[in-house]
Amino acid sequence: MAETKCVALVHEEFGKPEEVLRLQEVDLAPLQQGEVLIRMEAAAIHPSDLGMVGGSYGHLRELPAVGGREGVGTVVEVGSGVPGSWEGKRVRLPEGPGVWRSMQIARAEQLSEVPAEVPADQAALSAVNPTTAIRLLSDFADLQEGDWVVQNAGNSAVGVAVIQLAKARGIKTASLVRREELMKPLQEQGADLVVIDDRSAAEAIREARGDARMPLGLNSIGGSSVLNLAQSVSDVGTIVTFGGMTGEKIRFPTRHLIFNDIRFCGFWMDKWNQKNGARAQQDLLNEVYREILNGSLKTPVEKVYPLASYKEALEHNGSGRFGKVLFGNV
Template sequence: MPQTRAVRFHQFGPPSDVARFEAIELGDPGPGEVVVRMERAPIHPADLNRLEGRYGENPDLPAVGGIEGFGRIEALGDGVGDLAPGMAVALARVTGTWSERVRVPADRLVPLPPNLDPDLAATLVINPSTAWRMLHDFVSLAPNDWVLLNAANSAVGRAVIRIARCQGWRPLAIVRRPELIPELLDLGASEVLLDDDGLRAALPAVTQGAPVHLALNAVGGASALRLANGLAPGGTLVTYGAMGRRPLELPNGLVIFKDLRIRGFWLSRWFRQSTSDQRDSMFQELIQMATNGILRADVATSFPLSEPSAALTAAAKDRRSGKVVFRMTPGSTGII
């Protein structure tokens, strides 16, 4: 039985303690399956939550980490004739991408142009899809509408800025660190404000009284309340992350008198409920934006798979710009 090497955890706990680089069974591709030789796989906040046992759905143990990545097809099972060895692919709707090789159903592959930057290819599915869906599925935005978002320096936030700008909307980015302001303006944010008590007074001056219909919240607590206060009556607050680890606390009056829509987004749920046509059409849009240079890779640093503890420590570090990414060993066969 072919094996490969992967970053796996046998118990939940602090990610850098529980992750181990070890041999795992790979198996041969069965009907409808392919083996992908992985090149890059990012570490997301959701990955850290999975290792901690604090995610929406905890995996059976032992489990290999990683929920997206990029690689090239290496071996094909029966019935996948439209694919070919060497094709560049991203992996969507999978777990276990922190591995030198993965064996997956062929319908989990997103075929990519051959020369896409590997870091961008490895980070094209989860955060850009989340940004795309939140910008399109909750509110019908008109040209020049403002979109308010906190944690704007996150990978999702950066994708929201880039996609919103490209679609003719105005991203109003909220950050907790002033040093990020020039960088996010450069990236395409129409305005960048600090996530503090001055936000409420600063917002109307920026929007010049234009109603804000959509706010995207990845922090919670006081930051979410600041977004809610910035919304127009009937506006929609979409919560998709909880980086501040504080609950949503919204005054009754905001809901009664402003009739705000309080919504949630979870990409896993969207993936489950969507059709393959809906997924394909979104991936085509994202690939087009990646090819045109609208979406970019923001990678802070990378580590080999053999250094999971260092990689996970770096990924859990505060005030980082860009993703920590596993790069699979160049030149290694990966099969042992």
């Protein structure tokens, strides 16, 4: 095996990523039967990645651990018993060992091929946020053409995917944001209405949708923002919480629970994957790839950093950006 070492972002304790992550050289074991060597092309930086490093996510890796959950790479070498046709293929990086590394060894049976036509940056952002957006739009309300969906954090990667996928289905979106400079970029992504997440937001949303149905609200912030969602959705509407960016408790509006029969529930993509299995996960990924290739879905990417510039990348990721920040072989 030509490559005997790789570099990886490792943490030996849980804490703030910028404080606990270290770029380390890691030995690569010789390829065993049925194994392949993958060179990382692109790897995402997600809020869940930071939660795993910080120790607050729903499941954590044993320490020491390599960060990162989602990425893609190219198979550069195959071990005995693996068809040579895998060499040169773009594949998903198995999540378990952590993907913020320049090289990874994986079992051939773990490999999930990515269509060559899908750009590496989009492939590296396809398994967490777009899949979540599809499930949110598909599983919680019988959405029909002309219906509305309201969401907070409309500028998040899931929020942008919801806007794009809803537009392709003839569904309108109202998106709440906390900064005025985010309004125009979301409108350019296809948002039908973008409003500042303040006390006047619900009235503006109700006026825009008129008599049209708004059966679904999507919450990834928490706190008082949920009140605007509850005041915007139609009677018997459903509000799905799939994130809690502020860390604040959700404020349940008793009046709307009683008089408007609003329903609240939660969603976690990891649990969906565990429940539905590998075949369903692959089918969902294939749907994402089709949406990317037909032009209905494109996650904005702001910048790609080499692993060695991880501190700069993390700082950029925490700034007032719009697109995603990635690691890559640049």
